[in-house]
Amino acid sequence: YDNVDLNYIKDNNIKLLITAKANAVAVAEHVFYMMLCLSKNKFTYDLEVRKGLFKENASKITTMELFKKEILIAGFGRIGKNLITRCLAFEMKVKVFDPFLSAEEIKKYGGIKIENLDDGLSSADYISLHMPLNEKTKNLINKKNLTIMKKNCILINTARGGIINEIDLNEALNNNLIWGAGLD
Numbered sequence: 001y002d003n004v005d006l007n008y009i010k011d012n013n014i015k016l017l018i019t020a021k022a023n024a025v026a027v028a029e030h031v032f033y034m035m036l037c038l039s040k041n042k043f044t045y046d047l048e049v050r051k052g053l054f055k056e057n058a059s060k061i062t063t064m065e066l067f068k069k070e071i072l073i074a075g076f077g078r079i080g081k082n083l084i085t086r087c088l089a090f091e092m093k094v095k096v097f098d099p100f101l102s103a104e105e106i107k108k109y110g111g112i113k114i115e116n117l118d119d120g121l122s123s124a125d126y127i128s129l130h131m132p133l134n135e136k137t138k139n140l141i142n143k144k145n146l147t148i149m150k151k152n153c154i155l156i157n158t159a160r161g162g163i164i165n166e167i168d169l170n171e172a173l174n175n176n177l178i179w180g181a182g183l184d
Contacts, residue, residue: 004016020078021078024077024078024079024081024082025082027079027082027130027158028079028082028083028086029082029086030158031079031083031128031156031158032083032086032087034154034156035066035071035126035154035156036066038154039063039064039065039066039154040063041061041062041063044061045058045061048061064125066087066090066092066126067090067091067092068091068092068093069092069093069125069126070092070093070094070095070123070124070125070126071087071092071093071094071095071124071125071126071127071128072095072096072097072114072120072121072123072124072126072127072128073087073094073095073096073097073111073128073130074096074097074098074117074120074127074128074129074130074131074140075097075098075129075130075131075159076096076098076101076106076109076111076130077098077130077131079130079158080096080098080128080130081109083128083130084096084109084110084111085109085110088110092126093112094110094111094112095111095112095113095114095120095123095124096109096111096112096113096114097113097114097117097120098113101113117140117145118145118148121141121145121148121149121153122148122149122150123150124149124150124153125150125152125153125154126153126154126155126156127149127153127154127155127156128156128157128158129141129155129156129157129158129159129163129164130158130159131159131160131163132159132160133159133160133161133162133163137160137162137163138162138163139162139163139164139165139168140163140164141155141157141163141164141165141168141169142164142165142168143165143168143171143172146168146169146172147172
């Protein structure tokens with residue numbers, strides 16, 4: 001409901017309902033699908049097959065495994081909790097940044113609580129964002145912390161666009177500070 005004028009609907013006695021639990025599994029599965037596609041370089045392989053150049057170029061395409069890799073789940077609500085079970089099935093190391101949950105709560109799900117977002121960003125192979133857009137989360141991912149991420153880290157935002165400062169992200173991609181999947 002980010003784009004809903006809450007004052008207007010309140011003043012006009014309009015009811016607003018959200019389906020909070022409706023898509024948590026679907027989003028978690030989508031994140032995991034993206035991690036697999038990007039790690040296995042699915043889009044490049046597909047393009048090479050369609051161009052008829054697979055045999056010639058297959059050995060030049062790099063891939064990586066999810067096995068034993070580190071993911072930072074930023075925001076540990078319904079989606080984050082669904083995502084962690086999929087990550088643990090691949091024996092990934094799961095770190096969680098959520099200032100509203102205790103280390104004990106996160107540990108119950110198999111994760112490790114990160115108190116400082118930058119610590120988690122700097123060591124993660126994958127980062128998945130799952131939080132609302134508000135004053136505290138707007139531009140949470142910015143120039144400063146984009147540059148501390150691993151260059152080949154895969155950043156997935158299925159939350160809200162404003163959580164990542166898009167100008168800073170564009171600059172980091174254009175200046176080759178981070179790797180952009182499918183952009184090279």
